[in-house]
Amino acid sequence: MTAHAVVAGVRRRARLTTLVLAVLAAALLLLALSVGTAVVSLPDVLSTLAGQGSRATDYIVLERRLPRAMTALLVGAAFGLSGAVLQSLLGNPLASPDVIGISAGAGASAVTAIVVFGAAGPPVALAALLGALLTAALMYVLAWRDGVTGYRLVLVGIGLAAILLSVTSYFMTRSQVTSAQDALVWLTGSLNESGLDELVPLAIALTILVPATAISARALDLLAFGDDTASGLGVEVRRTRLALLVCAVALAGTATAAAGPIAFVALLSAPIGRRLARDGGPALLPSALTGAVIVAAADFAAQHAPGLPQVPVGVLTGAIGAPYLLFLLARMNRGGHGG
Amino acid sequence: MTEHTLAEHTLTATDLRLAYDRREVVHGLSVAVPPGKMTMIVGPNACGKSTLLRGLARLLAPVGGTVELDGRDISTIPGREVATVLGILPQSPAAPEGITVADLVGRGRYPHQGWFRRWTAQDDAAVNEALTATDTIELAARPVAELSGGQRQRVWIAMALAQRTDLLLLDEPTTYLDVAHQVEVLDLLVDLNVTSGTTIVVVLHDLNLACRYADHLIAMRDGAILAEGAPADVVTTDVIERVFGMRSRIIPDPLSGTPMVVPESRHRMENSA
Numbered sequence: 001m002t003a004h005a006v007v008a009g010v011r012r013r014a015r016l017t018t019l020v021l022a023v024l025a026a027a028l029l030l031l032a033l034s035v036g037t038a039v040v041s042l043p044d045v046l047s048t049l050a051g052q053g054s055r056a057t058d059y060i061v062l063e064r065r066l067p068r069a070m071t072a073l074l075v076g077a078a079f080g081l082s083g084a085v086l087q088s089l090l091g092n093p094l095a096s097p098d099v100i101g102i103s104a105g106a107g108a109s110a111v112t113a114i115v116v117f118g119a120a121g122p123p124v125a126l127a128a129l130l131g132a133l134l135t136a137a138l139m140y141v142l143a144w145r146d147g148v149t150g151y152r153l154v155l156v157g158i159g160l161a162a163i164l165l166s167v168t169s170y171f172m173t174r175s176q177v178t179s180a181q182d183a184l185v186w187l188t189g190s191l192n193e194s195g196l197d198e199l200v201p202l203a204i205a206l207t208i209l210v211p212a213t214a215i216s217a218r219a220l221d222l223l224a225f226g227d228d229t230a231s232g233l234g235v236e237v238r239r240t241r242l243a244l245l246v247c248a249v250a251l252a253g254t255a256t257a258a259a260g261p262i263a264f265v266a267l268l269s270a271p272i273g274r275r276l277a278r279d280g281g282p283a284l285l286p287s288a289l290t291g292a293v294i295v296a297a298a299d300f301a302a303q304h305a306p307g308l309p310q311v312p313v314g315v316l317t318g319a320i321g322a323p324y325l326l327f328l329l330a331r332m333n334r335g336g337h338g339g
Numbered sequence: 340m341t342e343h344t345l346a347e348h349t350l351t352a353t354d355l356r357l358a359y360d361r362r363e364v365v366h367g368l369s370v371a372v373p374p375g376k377m378t379m380i381v382g383p384n385a386c387g388k389s390t391l392l393r394g395l396a397r398l399l400a401p402v403g404g405t406v407e408l409d410g411r412d413i414s415t416i417p418g419r420e421v422a423t424v425l426g427i428l429p430q431s432p433a434a435p436e437g438i439t440v441a442d443l444v445g446r447g448r449y450p451h452q453g454w455f456r457r458w459t460a461q462d463d464a465a466v467n468e469a470l471t472a473t474d475t476i477e478l479a480a481r482p483v484a485e486l487s488g489g490q491r492q493r494v495w496i497a498m499a500l501a502q503r504t505d506l507l508l509l510d511e512p513t514t515y516l517d518v519a520h521q522v523e524v525l526d527l528l529v530d531l532n533v534t535s536g537t538t539i540v541v542v543l544h545d546l547n548l549a550c551r552y553a554d555h556l557i558a559m560r561d562g563a564i565l566a567e568g569a570p571a572d573v574v575t576t577d578v579i580e581r582v583f584g585m586r587s588r589i590i591p592d593p594l595s596g597t598p599m600v601v602p603e604s605r606h607r608m609e610n611s612a
Contacts, residue, residue: 010442011458145359222449228429231398233502234422234450280438 009297010279014286017276019288025073028296030068035063035304068260071194071258072299072313073292074202076265078209078255080291081284083125083266085213087246087283088220089241090150093328096267097132097252100157103261104164106253107187110260111168114183117177122197123184125257132253135160147238165325191299198258205254209289213247213284216240216280221281264316265291280318292322348424348505348538349374350395350410355404357387357394357562366392366562367404370439374508377532383583384560388542389510391432391559395540396427396508422450426504430476430511430542432495434483440494441479444469447501469500473527489520496527496559505530508540513548521545546583550574550597558582574598 021296033045040057042047049077072087079097086095108129113119119127140148143156168187172180219240222230227237252266273287298316350372357365359543364387372378372395378575380388395406397413406413413421426447434443447469455476471552473493478486485604492512509528513521524547531537543549549556550570557567560582566573579587585602593601603611 010439218449218452224435225446226429226433228393228398228427229432232396232422233446234417234419234426236418238447258343278437280435280442301383 005259014277014279014283017286018289021276021286021293025289025296027290028293028300029069029247030074032296032300033065035300036060036065046069066192067196067199068194068299069296071202072191072296074199074206075085075191075255075259076263076269076292077288077294078206078251078263078291079295080200080214080269080273081210081254081267081288082248082251083249083291084270084282084284084287085220085244086266088224089244089248090153091224092150092154095150095154097249098261098264098266098269099161099325100154101135101139101161101335102157102249102252103163104161104168106132107135107261108164108167108255111171111183114186115179118179120182122201124235125201128257129151129253132249132256134275135164135250138247138282149190150243168257184261185312188312189260189317190312191259192310194259202254202258205250209247209251209254213244213251215248216244217282217284220244260314262295264325265294267319268321268324269294282287347374350406350408350425350506350538352395352406354404354411355391355394355406357390357399357403358402359390363402364562365394366611370557370564370567372540373555374538375532375536375552376538376556377529377552378557380540380542380557380559381582383548386559387562388559392427392508392510392540392542394424397421398429399426406506410421419450422502422504424504425506425508426499426502428495428499428510431514435509436484438483439479440471440481440483440486441466443494444497447498450502459591463608464492465503469497472500472531473497487552488515489517489523491521492516492524493527496524500531504537506540506607510542511544512541512564513542513543513545516528521548528552545601547592549593550599551595570597
């Protein structure tokens with residue numbers, strides 16, 4: 001087999017993976033638009049999307065269901081992309097916004113806004129985003145020692161996450177039952193309240209962040225070969241790493257702002273995406289699509305699965321993600337190293 | 340090989356000072372790499388030879404002095420542009436899990452590609468040629484992790500070759516290889532030097548192999564150059580003693596005629612008379 005055939009084979013596989021995941025995401029979107037208290041048939045959903053719907057289907061599909069379904073997909077994609085960038089950048093499968101304190105920072109900040117300032121809606125989202133960015137900046141400063149290594153950043157992040165979780169707990173225990181209830185739903189990650197107010201800022205943020213991440217995607221791939229090799233191939237290592245870190249944190253921050261820290265989506269999506277694409281790279285697009293599929297599927301199940309009460313989507317992703325985290329930790333310990 | 344211009348590029352250092360965490364390792368060193376030649380840097384452990392190579396390759400920013408590529412301060416040239424002219428193979432590089440040989444070698448094409456992945460026929464040709472030159476084309480579909488040490492080292496060299504640079508710097512490319520594979524790797528570098536006119540700089544541990552393969556030998560100690568020139572001119576018992584702190588006898592290599600350093604030791608010197 002020639003090198004060309006091998007490389008072409010790998011590319012074909014990556015493209016096929018991307019295509020299959022995209023079709024799956026689109027199918028889930030249509031399903032979410034169709035199923036509910038009033039079932040809209042698939043042809044009606046399609047004609048409504050094409051602008052040919054009746055007033056009833058316009059209301060149900062476009063106004064009631066589309067914002068939530070789109071938010072689910074975009075939030076999932078943002079978490080998936082963020083996790084893929086962080087894991088590849090820091091060379092550690094634990095490096096995910098929910099493990100290294102980014103989500104905890106967003107959570108502490110949002111809970112403070114809800115409980116202390118009685119905020120609701122967009123101000124909570126803004127507080128969450130600011131919390132994520134501030135936590136990341138603090139983490140970066142604390143982990144800095146003539147440059148930042150992945151392992152130090154992960155350890156510092158886990159430490160920060162612990163501190164921030166206790167800040168959250170403190171405010172929760174000091175608060176009124178009703179605002180604690182709101183805060184708890186937010187912290188679990190829920191799409192129950194999702195409407196255009198969540199979708200529009202998220203979509204705007206992603207139109208900036210996704211291309212910004214894509215520009216550095218190939219440099220990210222080379223960073224996995226070590227700083228010297230990447231630098232020798234022409235990557236500006238420090239600048240690229242900082243830019244990607246900012247993008248990944250902002251992605252996780254905006255997703256959290258829109259729907260709360262939906263547990264473990266960022267942690268899970270990247271390894272699945274990488275395993276499906278199998279090209280030895282960071283598999284950003286497959287990971288983002290995997291995240292979108294996970295959140296859309298989990299939210300659909302949370303709403304419609306028979307026997308399940310209407311639970312926040314984060315409960316379901318948490319139930320899938322937590323065993324995976326345990327598996328990761330167990331496997332690492334056996335390997336005798338932390339990364 | 341259209342991307343090659345025969346040994347047009349120059350690499351020099353002037354009063355170069357290099358440090359890790361403020362601990363200075365290379366102290367005000369000046370050197371000009373001879374274009375189109377094989378240069379070997381030798382010296383005792385921790386003499387700063389790898390550090391010098393990293394400084395020359397722009398992997399380490401100088402704390403004093405300059406490195407100039409084609410007469411321009413290398414720190415002012417964009418990384419991508421440097422990488423189209425100068426390739427570096429770091430010491431024991433690491434590959435991500437699960438990557439195949441063809442994929443790894445393909446990464447060498449990065450500096451020649453645009454912001455988004457555009458794989459051209461020229462990239463294909465460069466990868467194929469690199470795999471052929473290093474005799475690794477049969478391994479193309481194999482995961483790098485499954486290869487033997489010698490095969491892996493050849494694959495890394497293939498990646499550097501796929502980069503198609505006029506200057507190629509290698510940091511101890513024969514570490515962890517048995518003697519047969521060491522010779523194989525060095526022969527490969529000579530092939531490259533002869534057929535493409537590539538300027539090659541190698542940090543090498545084995546003094547006698549360095550003497551055999553170098554056109555130009557640089558002997559370092561304590562972050563400074565003690566002697567440089569053709570091995571036959573440079574390698575004397577006096578220089579070896581000053582560089583390595585070891586008494587020796589120098590005889591011609593029976594196969595290449597280049598100097599061969601035979602170390603003196605405290606034991607087993609029955610024929611020393």
